[in-house]
Amino acid sequence: PGLPASMEITWTTINETEESTVEYGLGLTALFRARTTDFLWTGSEGREIHIHGVTLTVLRPASAYVYHCGSEAGWSDVLSFTALNESASWGSRFAIYGDMGNENPHIYDLILNFISTNTVYYADNGRIGDEFMRQIQSIAVYVPYMTYCTLHTYEIYLFLDYGVDLIFKRYEWLKKDLEIKLGNRAECLWITTMGHRSMYSSNNNKDDTCYLSVCLSALAQVRLGRNDTKPAAPGLEDVLFSYQLLKCLFPGLDLELWAQEHTYERLWTVYGYKVTKAPVHVITGSTVRARSRAAISVGAISNPRDWSAFCNTDNGHTCMHVHNTTHLYLEQVSDDQYGKVINSIWVVKEKHGFSAWF
Known part of the structure; x- marks a missing residue:
């Protein structure tokens, strides 16, 4: 949930329960109890799903906890998780993928999943979502599993059914959050973002350099931003790119992770379609359904753009290992080639923040 020394537990029931509780602790002999916040989802058939969630706080960093959730009417199995290590020098491991993948959860500290939630969670009145959650349960009950709200749900630059207010609210929140993080680089040494629809992609037949005149592509x-809304909606590249000091702009982020495109593509440090001092972009959307394979552009492979360092259409997933305060390692693993590493990169920074660019 973004809070230090915390972990969020979420589960669902088909029936309403009189009580929803998580019992947890460092061992089975001394358990704490935490009350949940419940949410009711109702599909078009009137099918109800009760979603229970609780945030466990004041956890001991890097410590193993056991827990189970439910009530006296029925409990889950006894499960476990490890609270996140809060040391700035801690080396953490991430598994990152677009739609789905099969991984051993115990070698990772965090799973990042850019899932198209509309096609997964809500299809067939939530039954597809139920099956999906059952499939990932062997991972998600042990390792923090973070998803991103994607194209098919409420990706707010494209989904304006609720107006444009959300665009501006997120923009202002993002600016404020980045200002805090960028102003505290002693503790926030590596700054990474995740989003669904990428700003750049070799799969797109046209780039968005014509945006200011006629082009309103999703990438643009x-x-x-959008110039067809009132007021015009700001874009994200400048706010993600820029760290302002003495009226000069320097890249503030280290890495930007994206999905949507059903390929793996690693870009050079790009800004405004030019290779320059900028964050590294990685598109990791290649763990996809079979129906998407035929639609992938072969041009991205045979005729790569100047700002594209590597592109591949194999099904696969990305692994990220933050080794320490200066070294971050990324590799792309091909599931089609039985776990072969098809691309890798080290991001090395002896200094962080704007001073790294001098």
Whole structure:
């Protein structure tokens, strides 16, 4: 949930329960109890799903906890998780993928999943979502599993059914959050973002350099904003790129992770379609359904763009290992080639923040 020394537990029931509780602790002999906040989802058939969630706080960093959730009417199995290590020098491991993948959860500290939630969670009145959650349960009950709200749900630059207010609210929140993080680089040494629809992609037949005149492509809307709304909606590239000091702009982020495109593509440090001092972009959307394979552009492979360092259409997933305060390692693993590492990169920074660019 973004709070230090905390962990969020979420589960669902088909029936309403009189009580929803998580019992947890460092061992089975001394358990604490935490009350949940419940949410009711109702599909078009009137099918109800009760979603229970609780945030466990004041956890001991890097310590193993056991827990189970439910009530006296029925409990889950006894499960476990490890609270996140809060040391700035801690080396953490991440598994990152677009739609789905099969991984051994115990070698990772965090799972990042750019899932198209509309096609997964809500299809067939939530039954597909139920099956999906059952499939990932062997991972998600042990390792923090973070998803991103994607294209098919409420990706706000493209989904304006609720107006444009959300665009501006997120923009202002993002600016404020980045200002805090960028102003505290002693503790926030590596700054990474995750989003669904990428700003750049070799799969797109046209780039968005014509945006200011006629082009309103989806890539342009995320990168540069929208000029067809009132007021015009700001884009994200400048706010993600810029760290302002003495009226000069320097890259503030280290890494930007994206999905949507059903390929793996690693870009050079790019800003405004030019290779320059900028964050590294990685598109990791290649763990996809079979129906998407035929639609992938072969041009991204045979005729790569100048700002594209590597592109591949194999099904696969990305692994990220933050080794220490200066070294971050990324590799792309091909599931089609039985776990072969097909691309890797070290991001090395002896200094962080704007001073790294001098």
